[in-house]
Amino acid sequence: MxxxxxxxxxxxxxxxxxxxxxxxxFNTYLRNVFGDGPCRCHRCLEGNxxxxxxxxxxxxxxxxxxxxxxxxxxxxxxxxxxxKKAWLSYAKNELITVGTLDLDTVKAFTDxxxxxxxxxxxxxxxxxxxxxxxxxxxxxxx
Ligand SMILES: [Zn+2]
Numbered sequence: 001m002x003x004x005x006x007x008x009x010x011x012x013x014x015x016x017x018x019x020x021x022x023x024x025x026f027n028t029y030l031r032n033v034f035g036d037g038p039c040r041c042h043r044c045l046e047g048n049x050x051x052x053x054x055x056x057x058x059x060x061x062x063x064x065x066x067x068x069x070x071x072x073x074x075x076x077x078x079x080x081x082x083x084k085k086a087w088l089s090y091a092k093n094e095l096i097t098v099g100t101l102d103l104d105t106v107k108a109f110t111d112x113x114x115x116x117x118x119x120x121x122x123x124x125x126x127x128x129x130x131x132x133x134x135x136x137x138x139x140x141x142x
Contacts, residue, residue: 026086039068
């Protein structure tokens with residue numbers, strides 16, 4: 001046994017939380033919740049992809065490409081479910097689901113390459129709304 005081992009373990013203490021399953025699941029979810037190409041739902045096809053009348057976006061310019069959100073699993077309740085589990089395992093406390101979202105903490109357990117997707121999804125799902133630089137969680141009716 002080397003005396004250096006505990007020190008090395010300490011160095012990896014922060015990163016280890018990023019390997020917790022709910023955190024990994026959340027990042028995987030963000031990767032998979034968008035599909036390639038513009039949205040081809042009935043409404044977008046009928047309206048020639050004019051989203052000016054939409055409350056929530058369907059298509060996005062992300063990673064230099066056009067992507068669309070998959071509606072089957074991108075409702076606010078879906079996003080919240082993944083977010084709550086990841087938050088609990090990373091922050092070791094329950095996510096407060098009312099008021100301002102602590103986005104710095106969410107970003108801390110989200111891959112930096114996925115931050116644009118995170119923000120796009122928070123807004124598009126209706127889970128949170130940006131107001132004066134703060135993200136306000138919208139109260140969900142169960
Ligand atoms: Zn659409």
